[in-house]
Structure formats: structure tokens, C-alpha cells
Amino acid sequence: ELMAKTVADYLAANEKCLALLHDAAGIENCRYDYDYHQGCPHLSKLRSCVLLLKLAIFYHAGKGDADAVATCVKDALRAGDSMQKEPTLIPYLIHMACTRVAITGLEHALNLTTFSDSQLRDLDDALVITGTRTDLAHALITERCAAIDMIQNPSLMGMGGPGPGTTALKLPGIRSRGIIDMLDYMGASIEAAALEPQARERRFRQIEADVNRLSWLHLMVKQLAPATLRISQLDSRGRAHLDLARTALAIERYRLATGDIPGQLADLVPGYLERVPIDPFDGQSIRYRRTEPGYLLYSVTDDGKDNGGKER
Secondary structure: OHHHHHHHHHHHHOHHHHHHHHHHHOOOOOOOOOOHHHOOHHHHHHHHHHHHHHHHHHHHHHHOOHHHHHHHHHHHHHHHHOOOOOOOHHHHHHHHHHHHHHHHHHHHHHOOOOOOHHHHHHHHHHHHHHHHOOOHHHHHHHHHHHHHHHHHOHHHHOOOOOOHHHHHOOOOOHHHHHHHHHHHHHHHHHHHHOOOHHHHHHHHHHHHHHHHOOOHHHHHHHHHOOOHHHHHHHHHHHHHHHHHHHHHHHHHHHHHHHOOOOOOHHHHOOOOOOOOOEOOOOOOEOEEEEOOOOEEEEOOOOOOOOOOOOOO
């Protein structure tokens, strides 16, 4: 009771912020006005706002308030979606992190709250929209532009001070070599982003290995190239989270209609899902197991090993 009261007081103190976040969720297109010289201070503020919404989801789920939960989940998803047109990879990663927070809140709420079919359908629509607004290729294209600017003028990105990178740029040919290497690396990464998940990861591993084999003359790409292999893995994990969340919503809709959960995920097609989702990490269907009275949904994630859905 003390914890519930403390949370209620905290949410009440932030009522205006929550109302503004709800209003912001209705904005179709937006951009953040900030100075790249100062980094991205708005990103930490956005993360704090999404965590506030997650707390609200937990609170309302405990109260069984399905309407309030659904609103907060959708607001959290839309807050992350506001990163859609922001340049470079950092906002893209923040977008995925916000989506993960919203889905964590939704998972918690599904265990505590009974939703109507229309509420579950609305939540599914919100997840579909988030999926369409998450584009790794776009993030890589804008990252390529930033990397070229960084090599041409290090002071633009806070690299103007003394150091091995700026010293190396003064050596003959290093700057032009760096731009060529970065164009090659990012071009290959952008093409790889369009591949199917498993083929994409193999290609990113090859790209990373190719860079590691380069000599010191290719210093700039070694220093500045983003870790696209790891980013690709995070992207696949985010896609898996979205599919798992959509599947959970489909199962709950099936339960409302039939009074029981499905024996297999194929039972959800085509009434509640277009197809059984594929785990991006091994190309198999996402895992589903009845646990009586509930169920377990999971992805094998990065290591590709099926450990029965055991959490960390």
C-alpha cells in the first residue's frame, strides 16, 4: 500500500507532463530542434518520459484500469516513434529502447488486466505503426552523412581537440582515404540492412571482418565506423519483441472469443494474425508453449539457442 501510494503521488505530481505526452502522441510528424554541437540532450529527457509512462502502465494495471493502460502504452509507443525522422543511429537506438519499455509495460498489464477486443485491436494497430516507423536503412544513411562530416571537419562533432584521430587527419591522404572507406563501409551496411535477418547478420559479420583486416592507413574507418553488426542484432531483437507482443495480443483476442488459449499459433491465422511470426535469429516460428493456465512466448535471441524461454 505504501508503494502504491508513493507511485500515485508521483504520477499526480507529473500529471501535467503525462497530459502533454498524451497530446504529443497525436502529432503525426515532428522534429527536435537542437544543436548537434551539444550532443543530443533531448534523448535522455525522452527516455525519462517513456519510463514515466511505464510507471503509469504498471500503476493502472494494478488497478485493473484497461483504458488508462491502453492509453499509456500507445503514448509510450508514439513517444518512441517521434524519433522516426531523426538522423544518425543514436536516435534509432533510443527509438528501439522506448519501444522495448512500452512492450515491457504491456506484458505486465496483460497479466493483470482484462482488455476488450477493441482495446486489444487498437494496441495491435499501434504496434504495427511502430514497426513501419523503424527503418535501419534510413538510420544508416543518415549516419553515413554524419561520419563524412566528421572526417571532413572534426570540430563539427566535438573532435577538434588533440588526439590520435585528429593528428592522423593531417597526414597526406588519410582524410580522403577515410571518406572513401566510410562510403564503402556504410554503403555495404545499407545494402545489408535490406537482407533477410539471418542473411543480414552473416553479411554484417563479413563487413566487420573486412574492416578488421585493413591496415593502419585505413585508420579513420576503423575509428569511426559504427558497430553495424551489433546494431543489426539489436534491430532483430526489437523486431522479435514487436512480433511477440502482437502475438500475445492475438492470443488474448482468441481467448476472449473462444474461452481458451490456442493449442498452436497457427490457430491465430488468419483471424488474428496475418501469419505465424518468424524468429529473426533462427528462421523458425517464434516459440509458444501452453503453461496452464497461461502461456509462454519467446525468441531464441542472439545466441540462437532455445533455452526454453528462461529469462536472464
